[in-house]
Amino acid sequence: MFDKALTLIKKSKNILVFTGAGISTSSGILDFRSENGLYSLLSKNTDLPYPEAIFDIKYFKKNPKPFFSLAKNMLEQHAKPTNCHKLLAELEKNNQISLVLTQNIDMLHQAAGSKKVLECHGSFMSAHCLDCHSAYNLNDYKQRVLDDSIPYCNCGGIIKPDITFFGESLPSAFYDLVNNPPETDLVLILGSSLNVQPAAGFALEMAMKVPSILVNLAATPYDNAISLVYHEDLEVFAEYILRDNLIT
Numbered sequence: 001m002f003d004k005a006l007t008l009i010k011k012s013k014n015i016l017v018f019t020g021a022g023i024s025t026s027s028g029i030l031d032f033r034s035e036n037g038l039y040s041l042l043s044k045n046t047d048l049p050y051p052e053a054i055f056d057i058k059y060f061k062k063n064p065k066p067f068f069s070l071a072k073n074m075l076e077q078h079a080k081p082t083n084c085h086k087l088l089a090e091l092e093k094n095n096q097i098s099l100v101l102t103q104n105i106d107m108l109h110q111a112a113g114s115k116k117v118l119e120c121h122g123s124f125m126s127a128h129c130l131d132c133h134s135a136y137n138l139n140d141y142k143q144r145v146l147d148d149s150i151p152y153c154n155c156g157g158i159i160k161p162d163i164t165f166f167g168e169s170l171p172s173a174f175y176d177l178v179n180n181p182p183e184t185d186l187v188l189i190l191g192s193s194l195n196v197q198p199a200a201g202f203a204l205e206m207a208m209k210v211p212s213i214l215v216n217l218a219a220t221p222y223d224n225a226i227s228l229v230y231h232e233d234l235e236v237f238a239e240y241i242l243r244d245n246l247i248t
């Protein structure tokens with residue numbers, strides 16, 4: 001089924017991978033926009049004016065509780081990398097990856113062994129006080145989140161994980177990448193609805209310059225800009241590519 005994709009992947013030396021929440025659903029983490037995704041679940045949460053408010057900086061400053069309750073769930077989940085995360089780590093070992101650009105905040109690419117990872121929406125690993133901007137790392141605030149309390153800085157400001165919220169800029173590393181993209185001979189887009197800018201726009205711009213593959217259960221508005229489109233499960237895709245034993 002994925003023969004053409006396999007041929008392209010095998011001959012590529014500088015693959016730019018763009019991943020979204022769909023690469024982690026098999027590990028039990030919800031995606032955002034699927035029928036049973038996080039935003040659908042949150043639409044039943046009466047604390048929130050609308051589901052995306054959970055990641056809205058203005059709303060967070062007024063009421064950080066819904067975000068920290070989600071953060072607690074994620075930190076308690078101890079999700080494991082999927083076969084698709086492992087496939088990308090294998091391709092990197094085989095020197096075929098120029099970069100994994102991920103929108104995900106779950107740190108599963110690193111857990112699978114990928115090193116060339118740019119988290120364009122940040123992660124839980126670091127955090128800052130919203131008022132005095134003091135820097136913290138996950139271990140400094142994790143226990144307070146697990147204990148259901150809001151982590152506050154000594155100055156009284158909220159400690160916010162360095163996750164990009166709606167209304168905030170992406171990390172500067174993302175803009176460095178846009179200004180200086182790596183050599184790329186294949187773009188692999190995995191598990192994203194391509195709805196959120198500017199990350200999706202960059203992936204699509206790169207995809208239009210070289211051969212590209214998209215694997216995503218649902219259709220995206222940009223399928224026709226991609227060379228090979230598969231509306232399939234990423235675990236089936238990963239198993240197929242890994243079965244070829246292309247890593248020798």
Ligand code: OAD
Nearest residue numbers: 020021022025031032033103191192193216217218233234
């Ligand atoms: P979305 O939820 O918008 O899209 C995930 C896509 O993955 C959907 O189109 C699903 O069909 C697909 N999918 C789910 N499971 C899959 C599987 N096993 N195999 C193949 N495809 C699968 O998530 P993103 O595009 O990542 O931002 O969302 C982008 C950003 O929106 C997120 O980074 C987040 C959110 O608001 C922030 O948190 C700042």
